[in-house]
Amino acid sequence: MSKAEKTALKFRIAGIRTDEFAILEENYNEKDPIKLTSEINFGLLETEHVLGISLSIRFEQDSKPFIKLAVSLRFEMEEKSWALMVNKEKQEIIIPLDFASHMGVIAVGTMRGILYEKLTGSRFAHFILPPIDLTRLIRGDATLPLVSLQNSETRD
Structure with missing residues (x-):
């Protein structure tokens, strides 16, 4: 896939879900x-x-x-864009680094808004999600097997 094709992948955000949210006040100390x-x-x-x-x-x-x-977040890919990422021979999909990072930026921004709304009115309202260095979390193309749902994982 050429660089132009990697940056021209077409998609729409098809879903946003909060999977978990918790405030555990007993674990918080203002001084630590x-x-x-x-x-x-x-x-x-x-x-x-x-x-x-x-x-x-x-x-x-x-x-x-x-x-x-x-x-x-769910990103519904245009059929042509999906086809550009599929490696039929290896039965995998390769999400180019640039696009994986773009998805990450959208997810972080979405998460920042969700966190703001969830914390509004609480004693934790002053906590704002800081910038997250996605280059530490996404280090290369994400390769996934073409079998439904799961996953390539990276931890910070």
Whole structure:
């Protein structure tokens, strides 16, 4: 696939879902340092030409989460774009790094909005999802077998 083809993949966002949300107040102490961990996964629904991305974050202190959020987005690919990513010989789909990163940026922005809404009115309302360095989570093309739903995983 040429660079022009990689950047011209056509899609629409077909779904957004909050998979998990929790505030664990007992794990929070205003004085302790906070760590943010994140995880990203890719998946597919071959018969529907859908790529999926799920992203989860945890605000933690002493390895104990006090805010957890996981979201999933579905990207319905145009048939021609889907075909560009399929390797029939190896029975896999290759999501180019640039497009995987684009999906990640959309997922992070979506997650930031969801987190804002979920925390509004709580004592945690001042927590805003900071920028996430997707280059640490998505290091190359994502290759998935052409069997429905799961996944390539990377952790930070």
